[in-house]
Amino acid sequence: MNLIFEKSVPGRGTEYLPECDVPEVSLPEGMGRADPPKLPEVSETDLSRHYTELCRRVHGVNSGFYPLGSCTMKYNPRIDEEMAALPGFTGIHPLAPRSATEGCREVLDMAKKLLCEITGMEDMTFQPAAGAHGEFTGVLLIKQYHDARGDKKRCKILVPDSAHGTNPATAAMCGYQIVNIPSGPDGCVDLDALKAVLGEDIAGLMLTNPNTVGIFDKNILEITRLVHGAGGLCYYDGANLNAVMGLARPGDMGFDCVHLNLHKTFATPHGGGGPGAGAVGCKGFLAEYLPKSRLMDGGEGIQVRAFAGNFLVVVKALAYLLTLGREGVPEAAENAVLNANYLLAKLKARYRPAYDRLCMHEFVLDLSELKKETGVTALDVAKTLIDYGIHPPTMYFPLIVHEALMLEPTETESRETLDHAAEVFLKLYDLAHEDPAYMHEAPHHAQIRRPDEVRAARNPILCQPE
Amino acid sequence: MGSYIPSTPAERQEMLSAVGVASFRELYRDVPEEMYRPELDLPEGKSELEVARSLSAMAEKNRVFPTVLRGAGAYDHYIPSIVKYIPAKEEFLTAYTPYQAEMSQGILQSIFEYQTMICRLTGMDVSNASVYDGATAAAEAAAMCRDRKRRVTLISAAAHPDTIQTVKTYCYAAGAELRLIPQKDGRTDLEALAAMLTPEVASVYVQQPNFYGLLEPAQEIGQAVHAAGAMYILGCNPIALAILQTPREAGADIAVGEGQPLGMPLSYGGPYLGFMATTAKYMRKLPGRIVGQTVDAAGERAYVLSLQAREQHIRREKASSNICSNEALCALTAGVYMAAMGPAGMAKAARESMAKAHYLAEKLCALPGVERVHGGAFFHEFVTTLPKTAEVLSALEDAGILGGLPIEGGVLWCATEKVSREALDRAVEIVKEVLS
Numbered sequence: 030m031n032l033i034f035e036k037s038v039p040g041r042g043t044e045y046l047p048e049c050d051v052p053e054v055s056l057p058e059g060m061g062r063a064d065p066p067k068l069p070e071v072s073e074t075d076l077s078r079h080y081t082e083l084c085r086r087v088h089g090v091n092s093g094f095y096p097l098g099s100c101t102m103k104y105n106p107r108i109d110e111e112m113a114a115l116p117g118f119t120g121i122h123p124l125a126p127r128s129a130t131e132g133c134r135e136v137l138d139m140a141k142k143l144l145c146e147i148t149g150m151e152d153m154t155f156q157p158a159a160g161a162h163g164e165f166t167g168v169l170l171i172k173q174y175h176d177a178r179g180d181k182k183r184c185k186i187l188v189p190d191s192a193h194g195t196n197p198a199t200a201a202m203c204g205y206q207i208v209n210i211p212s213g214p215d216g217c218v219d220l221d222a223l224k225a226v227l228g229e230d231i232a233g234l235m236l237t238n239p240n241t242v243g244i245f246d247k248n249i250l251e252i253t254r255l256v257h258g259a260g261g262l263c264y265y266d267g268a269n270l271n272a273v274m275g276l277a278r279p280g281d282m283g284f285d286c287v288h289l290n291l292h293k294t295f296a297t298p299h300g301g302g303g304p305g306a307g308a309v310g311c312k313g314f315l316a317e318y319l320p321k322s323r324l325m326d327g328g329e330g331i332q333v334r335a336f337a338g339n340f341l342v343v344v345k346a347l348a349y350l351l352t353l354g355r356e357g358v359p360e361a362a363e364n365a366v367l368n369a370n371y372l373l374a375k376l377k378a379r380y381r382p383a384y385d386r387l388c389m390h391e392f393v394l395d396l397s398e399l400k401k402e403t404g405v406t407a408l409d410v411a412k413t414l415i416d417y418g419i420h421p422p423t424m425y426f427p428l429i430v431h432e433a434l435m436l437e438p439t440e441t442e443s444r445e446t447l448d449h450a451a452e453v454f455l456k457l458y459d460l461a462h463e464d465p466a467y468m469h470e471a472p473h474h475a476q477i478r479r480p481d482e483v484r485a486a487r488n489p490i491l492c493q494p495e
Numbered sequence: 496m497g498s499y500i501p502s503t504p505a506e507r508q509e510m511l512s513a514v515g516v517a518s519f520r521e522l523y524r525d526v527p528e529e530m531y532r533p534e535l536d537l538p539e540g541k542s543e544l545e546v547a548r549s550l551s552a553m554a555e556k557n558r559v560f561p562t563v564l565r566g567a568g569a570y571d572h573y574i575p576s577i578v579k580y581i582p583a584k585e586e587f588l589t590a591y592t593p594y595q596a597e598m599s600q601g602i603l604q605s606i607f608e609y610q611t612m613i614c615r616l617t618g619m620d621v622s623n624a625s626v627y628d629g630a631t632a633a634a635e636a637a638a639m640c641r642d643r644k645r646r647v648t649l650i651s652a653a654a655h656p657d658t659i660q661t662v663k664t665y666c667y668a669a670g671a672e673l674r675l676i677p678q679k680d681g682r683t684d685l686e687a688l689a690a691m692l693t694p695e696v697a698s699v700y701v702q703q704p705n706f707y708g709l710l711e712p713a714q715e716i717g718q719a720v721h722a723a724g725a726m727y728i729l730g731c732n733p734i735a736l737a738i739l740q741t742p743r744e745a746g747a748d749i750a751v752g753e754g755q756p757l758g759m760p761l762s763y764g765g766p767y768l769g770f771m772a773t774t775a776k777y778m779r780k781l782p783g784r785i786v787g788q789t790v791d792a793a794g795e796r797a798y799v800l801s802l803q804a805r806e807q808h809i810r811r812e813k814a815s816s817n818i819c820s821n822e823a824l825c826a827l828t829a830g831v832y833m834a835a836m837g838p839a840g841m842a843k844a845a846r847e848s849m850a851k852a853h854y855l856a857e858k859l860c861a862l863p864g865v866e867r868v869h870g871g872a873f874f875h876e877f878v879t880t881l882p883k884t885a886e887v888l889s890a891l892e893d894a895g896i897l898g899g900l901p902i903e904g905g906v907l908w909c910a911t912e913k914v915s916r917e918a919l920d921r922a923v924e925i926v927k928e929v930l931s
Contacts, residue, residue, distance in 0.1 A: 033608050033834050042837040045575045049847045050916040051854040057872045060710055062741050065838040066615045073577060076834055080581045086601035089589030097591055104499050105589045108543050114583075117554025123569050123764035124900050125560070126892065132556035133763045146536050158627035158765065159820035161807070169668055198807035198817035202638075204670040207812045245525040275537075276523060281530040292820070296499070300582075300824030301602040302592040302624065302784060304766035320664070323656040324567065325764075331664040335568055335630040335657035335753070336764025348550055354540025357498055359532065363519045364500045367507060370514040370522060387514070387522060415597050426808075443501035444510060470792065475597040478792035485789035485801040489778065491621050492611040493788075 030086075033079055034493050037069040067495050086476045087301065088420055094446050096372075098391045098423035098435025099193065099241060101271045101293035103365075106352070109297065109345035118344055123336040124324060133340065140308075140347045147358060148267075148287050149280020150310030154319045155338040160268060163288025163307025164199040164235070166320060166333050170286050170311055171233040171262045172203055173318040173331065183232035183261070189218055191241045191427040193268060205232060212429055216242040216384050218252055227259040237266040238282060239273065239389035241427040241435075243369065253283025262286070262315075270294045271439070272366055272390035275359030286311040295346035306342035364440035365390040368447060372438050375451035379458040383430040391437035393430050394422075400432050405461035405468050407432040412479065413460070413471035417453045498540070560897035562918045564855070566876050566909030567706070567900045568629070568655050569764065570756045572734065572844060573913045575835050578758040582828045592784070592820070596799045603798035606786040606823065609830040616736045616833070617750040618743025619772035624784035625826040626818060629753025630658040632769035633700055633730055634665035635816055636749040637673075639773075639780045640698035640726040647672045647695045651683040653705040654730060662700065681707040681869030681878065683716060692723035698748075702730035703739070707907065708852070708876025709869055710739075717746030733757050733770065733829075734848065735874050737841035742772075749773045758832030759825055768825035779805060782816030784823075847912035848875040851919060855910045858923040862930055868905045878905040887929045896922050 071079070088095070095102035112118075121133055141153045157163040168186065175183045186200035190209045197207045208226050213219040217240065234256045239245045246252065253263045265284035271294045279287045291297050292305035299305065311319065321330040322337060353361060366389050373382060373392045383393040396407045411421030411434065423435040438447060461468055472478070502510065516522055523531065541549070563571035582588070586601070593599030593606075606624045613622035626632050637648040648666055650659055652675050659675070666673040676691060676699070677684045683701055692699075699720045703713050713729060720727040729747035731739075734756045742750035754768030755761075773781055779802060787801030807814040836844065852875040859865050864882040881887055884901050891898040896918070899908035910919065 030604070032604070032611075033830075034611065042839060043575075043835065045836065045840055046573060046843050046847065046912055049843075049850055049912075051850050051919070053846065053850050054853045056738060056849075057710065060740055060872070061738060062618075062736070062744065065842060066612075066737060068612055068615060068836075068838045068841065069834040070837045070839075071834060073835065076831070077577060077581070079834075080584070080605075080831060083601035083605050084581075084584045084586045086599075086604070087586040087590050088595075088598040089586040090591075091585045091589040095591070097594075100591050102591060106499060108546060110583070110588070112547065112550040112554075115551060115554040116559055117551075117557045119760035119762050120559035121557050121763045122560075122563060122565055122571070122761045122897060124565060124567055125558070125897060126888070129558035129560070129892070129897075130763065132553040135553045135556060136550075143537060149533075158631070158822070159818070161817040161819040162627060162631075165668070165817060169664070172668070194807040194809070194811045194814070195817045195819050197812035198810070198814040201812040201814075202665075202817050203668045245523070247525040247527065250527060250530075273523075273526070275535060276532055277526045277530050278533055281533065298588045298824075299591045299820070300822075301587055301590040301599075301605075301827065302823030303820040304627075304822045304825060305820040322764075323660040329660075331667070332657060332660040333631070333664060334628045334661055334765075335655070335767070339765040340763040341766060344550065348546050351538065351541050351546045351549060352543065353498065355535055355537040357540040358535070358537065360498065361500065363522070364502065364507070366522050367502075367510055367514070367519070370516075371510045374514050387516070387524070411595070412597065415595065420591075420598065421595055441499045441501065444506050472597050476600040477597055477795060477797040480596045480791045480797040480799045481789045482799050482801070485787040485799050486804070489621075489801060490788040491778070491785055491801070492607070492614040495615065 030082055032493055033069045036071055036075050036079060039070055041070045041072055043073045093418050094442060094450055095420040096422050096436045096438045097420055098437040099268060101437060101439060103296055103439040104441035105296055105298040106349060109348040112348045113341040113344040118341060136344055136347055140343050143350050144289060144308060145310055147274055148310045149278030150287060151313040152316035152319060153308055153310040155306060155308050155343050156320045156333055157307035157309055158334055158339050159303060159305040160288060160290040160307045161195040161199060162333060163309045164195055164266060165202060166309045167264045167286045167288050168199055168203045169331055170315045170318045171264060174262060174315060175232055182229055185230050186232055187234040189236060191429050193241060196235045196266060216240060216244050217246040220248060223252065223255060227255060229260065231259050231261040233262040233264055235264045235266055237269045239269045242384055242393050243388040243391040244384060245389055249282045272362055274362045276362050286315055291342055291346040296349040297342050297345040304339045304342055306339045361440045368438045368440055368442055372436060372447050372451060376454055379455050391435060394434045395430050396432035396434060399461055403461045403465045405465045407434050409468040409471060410457055413457050413468050415472040415475045419450055419453060560895055562896040562914055564908055564910060564922060565897045565900050567907055568657060568753060569761050570911055571761060571913055572756050572911050574758050577835055578828060578832045581831045582824050587824065587827060593800060596797065600798060603786050605827050605830055607788060607798050609826045610786060612830055612833045613770050613772050616733060617772045618741035619750050620775040621778045621781060622772040623781050624786055625821040625823060626769035626771055626783050627822060628767040628769045630661035632751035632771045633658050634662045635782050636728045636751050636771060637662055637698055637700060638665060639749065641671055645695055645697035647674060648698050649674050649676050649691055649696055650700045651676045651702060652678040653681060653683055653707060654700060654702040655706045681709050682711055682871060689719060692719060692725060696723060696725045698726040698728050700728045700730060704732060704735060704874040707869055707878050708873040710872045710874060713745035721746060734845050737845040748777060754829050757829035759828055766822055766825050768822045768829055780815060783818045783821055844912045848910060851910035851914055852877060855908060855919050859926060862927055864930060875911060876907060876909045878907050881906045883929055887926050890925050890929045891922060894925055
């Protein structure tokens with residue numbers, strides 16, 4: 030389809046503003062731009078239709094099944110959107126006087142109280158705008174803690190080899206060397222390997238639990254005890270909290286701080302890439318290191334972005350939390366785990382799980398045998414799923430599993446949806462044996478055929494030439 | 496209690512059996528008993544109607560001011576109706592990052608169009624798909640410029656305080672140093688800057704217009720920065736860019752800014768939008784998602800997430816940033832806003848904002864004890880002295896007007912195209928009454 034620029038006609042457009050009712054002023058000589066920016070000039074009809082056409086070329090979780098592992102693509106309730114769009118929230122200036130922002134602060138306080146209860150933490154900030162931003166904030170809590178104690182020798186952060194790429198990237202941004210801890214044969218932290226690297230140079234550990242292969246590390250109390258024993262702190266990456274929310278708290282597992290992805294676990298939409306919200310909770314002894322806004326709160330604390338964070342996302346998460354309540358929070362987790370196990374049980378008829386056991390909210394398939402037998406890769410299976418209207422699982426992650434497909438169905442999918450997805454997956458397994466060539470070229474009926482990514486990287490076209 | 500779980504209790508039992516377990520507890524057998532199912536102090540779940548009541552009640556405890564004369568990094572511009580409706584479409588709203596190009600062309604193309612608009616607005620060659628906000632855009636830009644030899648970032652004291660503090664935090668994290676360039680009469684002190692441009696300086700960040708609304712001699716600063724071999728980062732107001740010298744024209748290597756004025760409501764500070772653009776030379780150093788154009792297997796034009804070798808999921812600890820999620824829906828909103836307004840509409844918003852701010856400044860400064868604190872040209876914000884500040888602001892609030900922001904040395908006022916002359920006159924009248 031055409032770009033908006035290709036629909037532009039000079040002089041076309043809609044008048045949204047009245048004529049100026051005060052005297053015009055000019056910029057000082059030499060301060061103006063040479064030419065007006067070449068932005069689109071389109072009628073509102075064309076504009077509306079352009080984006081409606083784009084919208085038809087998007088698959089959201091509210092459009093269909095989206096078992097993208099590690100991303101917790103659960104249904105995003107409409108009421109949450111309606112609440113976040115209330116003028117009493119959208120119309121509030123972040124620097125309005127306190128007397129005018131009582132409701133905003135009530136939202137933040139209540140969300141903080143509920144989320145601290147769910148995580149077993151004692152304080153929380155909503156300033157981080159996304160999960161990785163929350164990781165950054167969490168590791169900075171650890172850094173400030175050691176710095177304040179004058180403990181300068183702690184220059185390393187422990188990260189399991191199954192971790193999401195943001196963990197090592199975050200630790201590096203915070204000036205730490207990364208020590209990879211190998212996983213044991215069960216996908217969990219290898220305790221001996223952990224003991225071998227613990228020492229006075231360890232600042233802390235970054236861990237998800239359940240981990241990225243969908244297994245709850247039963248040694249978690251021993252792990253956090255060992256790290257604490259060496260003087261390090263434990264950071265909980267909340268990417269997988271959906272499996273255990275309301276059933277097991279990071280604080281009780283021994284973690285000192287935690288980030289939550291409100292856009293995953295607490296049902297706020299991901300908007301095609303964001304905005305998210307990466308709330309960071311901590312135990313009381315770290316509270317003094319939480320970020321502040323210079324303009325809103327004053328002081329000299331750390332600050333990871335302007336103002337108080339993605340406030341409207343917190344409104345949505347609060348609406349969700351109030352809806353679920355005490356019973357609904359653990360019920361969501363239990364059914365996320367049930368749905369994953371149900372789907373896994375069905376897929377095991379053909380596919381090989383990377384770890385053949387009960388899983389938590391997600392599981393990983395290892396397609397290396399299928400590839401050996403048929404030449405069909407995890408990528409081919411993923412691309413063929415698109416023809417069936419199913420968003421592919423996360424591919425080639427975690428790195429410790431070859432030809433990995435990682436599935437996370439979430440609790441908001443019905444048994445029929447899971448049955449149908451399982452049927453499609455099993456059909457593709459057979460198809461891989463019958464007609465691998467067809468799968469190498471899939472998808473066949475999607476918006477586009479496979480794009481040439483190498484060409485995109487070698488000859489980058491990153492904006493439309495004027 | 497509300498719930499979004501489709502399966503009935505009977506179905507759940509059947510599914511548990513299919514899995515081969517008798518109870519949910521069995522699914523959680525790895526969770527130690529001492530931490531399993533803690534007693535949680537959470538409220539009972541509520542129906543949708545009750546939730547709507549609770550949250551509406553909270554929204555009502557806030558106070559929306561029909562007239563906003565406060566900016567300081569969050570600007571109350573008019574948002575055309577269509578700009579609110581398009582990003583609310585469920586497909587845009589509920590998609591994840593467009594990893595699978597074959598089912599995400601709509602998102603990818605919208606980002607490509609946004610990137611193009613940002614390039615045209617700033618005069619730069621390459622834009623990323625967005626970062627969290629203007630402050631983190633500045634911090635990420637400073638990180639782009641650092642290398643082993645050049646570790647120091649200079650930032651103007653006339654930049655937004657939250658931006659300064661954010662850049663400082665990112666520098667602290669990386670073990671790099673941030674030095675503050677002093678201000679002189681509200682603008683970056685050029686003499687001080689010249690003395691600070693030592694060989695270890697990697698980059699210089701200046702905001703245009705700056706925190707006090709003043710126009711910086713951006714081009715002159717750029718020449719000094721480049722003469723010292725450092726990189727030049729310019730923080731921009733995207734509405735001002737419709738008429739103001741572009742960062743490219745001012746010599747910037749990286750243009751960043753807060754995109755909130757491009758169609759995002761004030762929203763108590765977020766979600767907002769960080770935009771980031773640079774020259775072709777630094778393309779591969781730019782952090783975050785970038786969408787590129789290519790062709791598919793049938794030779795048709797297509798869009799993909801590109802240059803991913805920079806990113807954390809490939810490079811892990813060697814990545815240019817840890818950023819993963821961004822503000823894609825806000826970028827979409829900004830794209831719709833820019834396309835709706837067009838070059839003429841955006842220029843009008845910019846000119847009217849500037850005209851109204853000047854009108855307000857002139858009227859306020861005719862009152863006793865009120866005068867501008869700084870000399871020099873300004874865009875749509877300015878600082879004045881204001882006797883009885885608290886009283887004046889409170890009288891304005893009583894009349895539904897959010898007055899300027901009290902800062903050290905005065906009050907920072909702002910006006911946009913959204914405020915009518917009548918409202919400005921009324922505000923001035925109230926100030927006059929309190930002062931008389």
